[in-house]
Amino acid sequence: MCTNLLVIGASARALAASADRLGLEVNAIDLFGDRDLRDVCSRVVQVSADAYPDDVPSIAAGFPAGPVVYAGGLENHIEVIEKLSRVRLLLGNHPRAVRLVRDPRFVREVACENGCAYPAIFFTSSKVPRDGTFLRKPTASIGGLGVVPWKGLREEPVRGREYWQQFVSGVPMSASLLVTQEGVELLGVCRQLIGMKWCYAK
Structure with a gap:
């Protein structure tokens, strides 16, 4: 298991907190640099909206060697993921897989x-x-x-x-899956709270 993980995303907070609970040394690059993100990371770089995500690969090069995991909309920028994959081990989907599932x-x-x-x-x-x-x-x-x-x-x-x-009417739900060469494991199913006034939805 890796002991040093770089988390990258528009918001890296949730993923970094999960990695910290696993006992990993976590570093992060994101747009917000929240205090609770900094509490679980050894180092955080907050990137300006103008520099995100294009500057992410060069910023990532300044972190200690180790794998990277991405989240928070970075899948919209496959070329950035490709650049990261050339210099770091990607944990998660390879750029080719991202292209396929987004088609x-x-x-x-x-x-x-x-x-x-x-x-x-x-x-x-x-x-x-x-x-x-x-x-x-x-x-x-x-x-x-x-x-x-x-x-x-x-x-x-x-x-x-x-x-x-x-459009298909029904109960909005999402599922989290772990897919490997050995098979598929369902991690969980959640009902999505969409349009709830108590969540201040418009």
């Missing part, structure tokens, strides 16, 4: 091959119903930012590519 065509193909239902998707808006039954989704997003019901208007600019996916 809705690939995810649809895998789902269908394995008997899983998958909502209809379009890659141009010309044939998409404009009654809100489809969602416009940016391919580069985090936490659902930019996902909106499609009514034929682009009220907000989208960075990069986008696609349209059928």
Whole structure:
């Protein structure tokens, strides 16, 4: 097991705290440099929004040798992950895997091959119903930012590519999985608290 871990993300706090509980020496690079992050890390570099994530690989080079784990939206910047993978051991998904799972065509193909239902998707808006039954989704997003019901208007600019996916009503849930060459292990399932007024949702 590694004893020195570099955690990188827009917010590294949760992941760094988990690593600290494992007894690892933790360092971090993120946008906030929270006090509770500093409490569990040997060293923290707070990066300005203008420098994130492009400057991350050069900043990472100044930390002690050891593996790196990324979170907090860095998967939107695969080229940065590729640069990190050339100089450090990546714990987690390799850039090639990130590309695949972020491609809705690939995810649809895998789902269908394995008997899983998958909502209809379009890659141009010309044939998409404009009654809100489809969602416009940016391919580069985090936490659902930019996902909106499609009514034929682009009220907000989208960075990069986008696609349209059928809205499916139901209980919003997420699952955490550990996938290795030996198989898949379900770590947990959570109900997502979306639109709850007591959470100050709009």
